[in-house]
């Protein structure tokens with residue numbers, strides 16, 4: 001021990017424990033500094049924060065734990081990456097829930113994210129074009145979700 005340093009006491013441990021926030025995300029437990037949790041709450045939409053259930057020693061919310069892990073790392077000073085196995089549309093919902101914009105994504109994942117939504121737009125356009133051709137050439141009545149012949 002160097003001169004001037006103080007021994008770690010149990011009082012200090014309990015003081016530190018008060019600064020740790022426990023959060024259960026659909027049953028997966030996370031612990032973080034209270035300041036990190038406050039930072040997360042400060043940017044999330046108010047209507048989303050109403051979904052958080054306060055227990056005596058833990059917060060609970062029913063969200064995707066894999067996405068939460070990534071969002072937590074971002075708030076802990078890291079970069080925002082999507083879980084590799086997660087569909088970008090699911091991650092989009094989680095980002096919106098936590099008040100994050102796509103611009104927060106790191107470049108590597110932003111490319112994947114934008115690519116996914118570009119592909120979806122092309123697919124949707126292709127579907128509409130296909131239905132349009134059917135409608136025009138065969139007089140098929142098209143209603144959003146089903147086709148009447």
Ligand SMILES: [Zn+2]
Nearest residue numbers: 081106108109
């Ligand atoms: Zn990435």
